[in-house]
Amino acid sequence: xxxxxxxxxxxxxxxxxxxxxxxxxxxxxxxxxxxxxxxxxxxxxxxxxxxxxxxxxxxxxxxxxxxxxxxxxxxxxxxxxxxxxxxxxxxxxxx
Numbered sequence: 001x002x003x004x005x006x007x008x009x010x011x012x013x014x015x016x017x018x019x020x021x022x023x024x025x026x027x028x029x030x031x032x033x034x035x036x037x038x039x040x041x042x043x044x045x046x047x048x049x050x051x052x053x054x055x056x057x058x059x060x061x062x063x064x065x066x067x068x069x070x071x072x073x074x075x076x077x078x079x080x081x082x083x084x085x086x087x088x089x090x091x092x093x094x095x
Contacts, residue, residue: 034082041079044072 051065 037075037082038079041072041075044068044075048072 048065048068048071051061051068054060055062055065
């Protein structure tokens with residue numbers, strides 16, 4: 001009886017000793033430059049929104065808001081080009 005209940009408990013269990021529990025994440029294969037550019041994308045977006053909100057409410061720092069928005073747009077363009085370049089069939093990850 002105890003043996004039967006033990007088999008019922010482990011019937012759907014997969015042996016994971018010979019293979020990883022989950023596949024390797026894609027971000028682990030990216031180069032440090034690509035990671036830095038993607039982080040700059042997020043930071044420049046936050047800066048553009050923050051400086052833009054402050055400039056709209058006080059009238060100061062409008063130049064910083066415009067600069068942050070330009071950095072965001074240039075970084076966004078670079079990241080999108082990188083993403084679509086790696087999405088092309090047969091090219092693989094270029095870094």
